[in-house]
Amino acid sequence: xxxxxxxxxxxxxxxxxxxxxxxxxxxxxxxxxxxxxxxxxxxxxxxxxxxxxxxxxxxxxxxxxxxxxxxxxxxxxxxxxxxxxxxxxxxxxxxxxxxxxxxxxxxxx
Amino acid sequence: xxxxxxxxxxxxxxxxxxxxxxxxxxxxxxxxxxxxxxxxxxxxxxxxxxxxxxxxxxxxxxxxxxxxxxxxxxxxxxxxxxxxxxxxxxxxxxxxxxxxxxxxxxxxxxxxxxx
Numbered sequence: 001x002x003x004x005x006x007x008x009x010x011x012x013x014x015x016x017x018x019x020x021x022x023x024x025x026x027x028x029x030x031x032x033x034x035x036x037x038x039x040x041x042x043x044x045x046x047x048x049x050x051x052x053x054x055x056x057x058x059x060x061x062x063x064x065x066x067x068x069x070x071x072x073x074x075x076x077x078x079x080x081x082x083x084x085x086x087x088x089x090x091x092x093x094x095x096x097x098x099x100x101x102x103x104x105x106x107x108x109x
Numbered sequence: 110x111x112x113x114x115x116x117x118x119x120x121x122x123x124x125x126x127x128x129x130x131x132x133x134x135x136x137x138x139x140x141x142x143x144x145x146x147x148x149x150x151x152x153x154x155x156x157x158x159x160x161x162x163x164x165x166x167x168x169x170x171x172x173x174x175x176x177x178x179x180x181x182x183x184x185x186x187x188x189x190x191x192x193x194x195x196x197x198x199x200x201x202x203x204x205x206x207x208x209x210x211x212x213x214x215x216x217x218x219x220x221x222x223x224x
Contacts, residue, residue: 004151032210043113043199043215044152051209087151091210096142096167101151 002027002092006100013107016077021103023088024070032091033071035064037084038102044087047073078107110135113216115200121222122190130185130219132200139205141183142213143167143175145196152199158183159205190223197221 003026013019025033032051036044048057050066057064061082063074073086085104089097113134122128132141139160144152154167158177172194174186183202187194197220201213 034212036215041218043217046212046214049210049212089152096154096157097152097213099144099151099153101149 002090002098004088004090004098004100006086006088006103008103009101010104011106013075013078013105015079015107015109018074018076018078020075021073021086021088021105022070023073023100025088025090027090027092027098029093030090031093033066034089034091034097035071035073036087036089038087039084047086075105078105080107080109083107112136113200113202113214115198115216115219117219118217119220119222121224122187123224124191125189127186127188127190128221129187130198130200130221132183132185132202132216133181134183134200134202134214135181136202136204136214137180138202138214139180140203140213141177142201143173143183143185144199144201145169146199146218147196155185155198190221192223195221195223 005024007022035047038044048064053068065072085102087102089099116131142157143155156175161180164175176184200216203213204211
């Protein structure tokens with residue numbers, strides 16, 4: 001059975017304090033790993049897609065990396081506006097995503 | 110482009126009542142999905158469609174029905190609502206063409222409370 005586990009469940013950072021979120025997965029035939037950001041009361045917003053181990057993608061203060069067992073979302077010098085829930089999902093070759101339960105990030109000024 | 114839109118935004122139902130949630134997309138996407146999101150459980154797939162006139166069951170389909178009569182619309186029905194169906198419902202769509210898996214784009218969600 002496909003599984004996605006995200007850690008930590010919640011993370012509180014001071015502004016400028018860099019950290020990483022983890023997404024470990026067990027899936028047969030990974031066709032893509034996705035990172036989304038979700039603000040309270042809103043739908044998930046796409047951040048990155050990673051297709052193969054060793055791949056990295058960056059956007060502003062965020063950088064996503066992928067290995068054969070896990071993905072990391074690195075947040076460099078975060079700002080309060082980076083506060084959100086970050087969701088990881090895998091596409092295992094069937095027709096839909098399998099999501100983790102997310103990491104709630106709070107960045108304090 | 111409006112992207113993916115959902116109506117209504119919020120609804121309160123009594124146990125046993127029925128309702129239909131509407132999802133519309135203007136991106137000419139083939140694939141459409143309905144998820145529910147509950148605290149601590151992430152997003153779970155209810156039903157999905159790979160094209161007009163097709164539907165398939167996801168992870169948690171019981172108590173729901175769907176229809177895709179037009180390519181741009183995907184309807185989720187609750188025939189007899191139960192308190193366990195209190196949740197936030199998200200619709201998503203993706204292009205569905207080509208060899209790689211494209212991004213799924215999500216709507217803003219419908220918050221449903223069943224009393």
